[in-house]
Amino acid sequence: ERDKYENNDVAGVVTGLAWTSVGGDILFIESILSKGKGALTITGNLGKVMKESATIAMEYIKSNAKSIGIDPNIFDNYNVHIHVPEGATPKDGPSAGITMLTSLVSLFTQRKVKKSLAMTGEITLRGKVLPVGGIKEKILAAKRARIKEIILCEENKRDIEEIKEEYLKGLTFHYVKEMSEVIDLAITDSKVKNAKKL
Amino acid sequence: ERDKYENNDVAGVVTGLAWTSVGGDILFIESILSKGKGALTITGNLGKVMKESATIAMEYIKSNAKSIGIDPNIFDNYNVHIHVPEGATPKDGPSAGITMLTSLVSLFTQRKVKKSLAMTGEITLRGKVLPVGGIKEKILAAKRARIKEIILCEENKRDIEEIKEEYLKGLTFHYVKEMSEVIDLAITDSKVKNAKKL
Amino acid sequence: ERDKYENNDVAGVVTGLAWTSVGGDILFIESILSKGKGALTITGNLGKVMKESATIAMEYIKSNAKSIGIDPNIFDNYNVHIHVPEGATPKDGPSAGITMLTSLVSLFTQRKVKKSLAMTGEITLRGKVLPVGGIKEKILAAKRARIKEIILCEENKRDIEEIKEEYLKGLTFHYVKEMSEVIDLAITDSKVKNAKKL
Amino acid sequence: ERDKYENNDVAGVVTGLAWTSVGGDILFIESILSKGKGALTITGNLGKVMKESATIAMEYIKSNAKSIGIDPNIFDNYNVHIHVPEGATPKDGPSAGITMLTSLVSLFTQRKVKKSLAMTGEITLRGKVLPVGGIKEKILAAKRARIKEIILCEENKRDIEEIKEEYLKGLTFHYVKEMSEVIDLAITDSKVKNAKKL
Amino acid sequence: ERDKYENNDVAGVVTGLAWTSVGGDILFIESILSKGKGALTITGNLGKVMKESATIAMEYIKSNAKSIGIDPNIFDNYNVHIHVPEGATPKDGPSAGITMLTSLVSLFTQRKVKKSLAMTGEITLRGKVLPVGGIKEKILAAKRARIKEIILCEENKRDIEEIKEEYLKGLTFHYVKEMSEVIDLAITDSKVKNAKKL
Amino acid sequence: ERDKYENNDVAGVVTGLAWTSVGGDILFIESILSKGKGALTITGNLGKVMKESATIAMEYIKSNAKSIGIDPNIFDNYNVHIHVPEGATPKDGPSAGITMLTSLVSLFTQRKVKKSLAMTGEITLRGKVLPVGGIKEKILAAKRARIKEIILCEENKRDIEEIKEEYLKGLTFHYVKEMSEVIDLAITDSKVKNAKKL
């Protein structure tokens, strides 16, 4: 049985789109903070490239902290743990990049992620979003999971245009070029419930 | 010969349910503290995913220490060792997650785990419990081992409903969605004998 | 040619029982201290599970130092090295656990191990002794090596009962459930010659 | 679809030329700084030799900081992250050396890289540029990507001379022997927009 | 062409006996000190067991420094490097143990090793010397290399007794049980030329 | 196309002789210093044995700093990076030992290496030079590369004597037994241009 979209109550939880050997699925990126000295832990039975995505997201945020609205002094005082359930499934590839980025921005700002939103796209250190594969399968999975809005790379627009319109009904697409657009679209102004004071 | 439920005398010892190539079995998660600087050691011939479960449990507790009732300052003053007997058997998978979580909460609170209780379920960083496989085999093993109560993920209820009722006689099931429910159900108010003062 | 029991003159040297592809044998667990910061070094061409036994023994002692009669402050001031001769033979499995435990307790208390004693059994973090395999072969090897007393897990009693009585003549068996019983049986009140002052 | 040359707006982004199993392509080397203690992180699904190129570039700059015009005291105060999109493609080999060198010099000087420029060449610790393979395929890819100028090792001149002239129209070649020539050619006097003050 | 015995001029250089796929040979164990914090470096294309021998020798000396006549405070102020030429030949096994022990004692005492001496034997943490294989081939190699005296484990005496007497002419054998006997036999009272003051 | 001898302008650059599957070749060993805490970095697609040569050279110099004329206090204040171009070619074996030694001595003394000189030979911790293979192929490569003088191990003299005299015309050979002889022959009294003050 497939996963369903859940809610946006918890800081650091973001819905991504995955393309596996058995079709499309949604996945969740989770991240938490604990007092520490800046260590980054990554779990979820991930391959090398997906772990690199988490590192890229973290380093991008550190390097651009001010423009994102995060106090750069907090990175040294917390450990960050990023996890991708479900542990029994091996996962790899760069397509969870923008989902990880959004997760960490939500975590460090303690702000809610937009409701009913999912996303897929590779990230770069210079702030660009790159296109990814498996778009059709991912979109069908998003609908099944009751997603309403989807963030994709501008260059994935052509993949959407090849999908029959009836499959797209009820879905709103946001095409982006820059990682800053992802943050603008995905991170709301509302603090999460019981927001931590960092 | 199969293991039997033992007792709840020692902090950090919790009964889990395992599904192996030769059927279901119970297993024990053990954890201990020693003076140190916060190192986490994991033994028991475990695979990568099962080790990740221990890391997730530890980091979840660190990040949610206050709401669980643990002084967050103690983590830096102790090393934690989690072990899963029996060393000759390789073990892997995410299903011991809630058992590891319960073990660590019992350890850090020095409180007894509920008597005659076993459990199986994957954990996430955001506090949700995920369903796991092999439920039928695990339940049969639990009965053989004289377990009385079992904690499962809500989504594993359907697996229980497919088991003949006579096999379930004498067992009470607790279905949970959140890791906080596991802690509420499994951790008693009684301190263990010779409780350490942390 | 097989090894023979030697003596109990040196702190940290304990006789174990091994079951290899060519039958049973005795083996020696050796441990020494040197000034340091608490590092644990393990040698002897050991596999992962046997190394884990050394870690479990060390952490159990650290966590239960007071009840064993060891000053918990000394662990940070010494490095411990555990070695299992003979380097040309790969060794693995959990059955040397109680032997390693006894070796380390002898080392940290600088007390003699009981004379003509051998042992085999898995250890756990919660202080229980678990049964191990190859009992018949190990017992025959113990006799050949002039061992007089043997410590086994209570659950290995049935394995002894299946051995012809003539093979057991001259051997005394101690069946234990707890690691504290092993320490009581194996560690004498006499300090070793030239005992170090820790 | 192939990548296109983008712009020179961001510090540390430089266009390289790659030769893959499916022909030539351009690639981007990206680097960023964050407050730290001098750690170097390298991502992008890179093999051992390509990671070594990043280390060589970094150490060369550290050793020759003054002559390049970089304050040698800043290296201890920042972490550097070098990334090569796209994560799904494994990459290896020494030919991105001068591109990585240029990326890091742009990063540490916060100066713009020359517009419409691409490059390929191995670097050495003593400051020489070495020739690389796949020149014809790389040049065709550069044209497709709207590159105007290309830096190559002097010893690759012969490879250019074997290419039909019509393929070279619109391209200017700079042949170099020394890494200092690459820096002179590629790094402009203009600071990047929003240049960081290091 | 085979190696020849050289001399005993340099601290830390000791002649061992090796048994390889192409017969017996002598080998040299070399060790040097440099100012440092106690690091141990091991080179020479060695396998895991031979590296363990170096660790065992080092830790034994640290633990028994006083009785060997070494100031235990010097270990923290020097790095030790043990090397076994020749790098092109992979080497493994425990038989160089007493040779490594002798090398390190010569190094830390800056005393000469006895002239024209070679040795082979496994070491243990409790100070015993264990027998090793390939004795006949090693003895023939020792003669060819102009060795005059050989240290062996007592239990290897039987191997010598099976060798034709004519092959043993000119060789003196020292059979030992304890590592302290090796040190007594091998380490002379003379300081090496240009002895370092530690 | 094969490499040519270049010059002796840069500290730490020394010409070695390599024997590969496609015949003999020259190779360059390069080393540089940067402010640091004594780290040693080794690159160039090297195998384990060749990396060990770099470690041996470095430790030998540290241990014999005074007699070589290097202030032993500088090692803690600099990081050293040794690189062997060309990254696309895997390299291994001990024969670059004396070349690496010479490179590091030139680096730490900032003195020029003798002009038109190449070398090949294994090094040991006790200061001896050992013979290496592929001499004939290496000599032919040296001539092609316009080398004039070659340092070899004394024991490689016999290999030279088997080469036709016409191939040796224009080459001067220096046969050495000790690493100190290599340094005497290879390191000149002239400081390199722009010598660093260490």
Ligand SMILES: [Ca+2]
């Ligand atoms: Ca799923």
Ligand SMILES: [Ca+2]
């Ligand atoms: Ca995704």
Ligand SMILES: [Ca+2]
């Ligand atoms: Ca069991």
Ligand SMILES: [Ca+2]
């Ligand atoms: Ca379980």
Ligand SMILES: [Ca+2]
């Ligand atoms: Ca034996």
Ligand SMILES: [Ca+2]
């Ligand atoms: Ca045993």
Ligand SMILES: [Ca+2]
């Ligand atoms: Ca591309």
Ligand SMILES: [Ca+2]
């Ligand atoms: Ca390139």
Ligand SMILES: [Ca+2]
């Ligand atoms: Ca030899």
Ligand SMILES: [Ca+2]
């Ligand atoms: Ca030897």
Ligand SMILES: [Ca+2]
């Ligand atoms: Ca070449």
Ligand SMILES: [Ca+2]
């Ligand atoms: Ca060479």
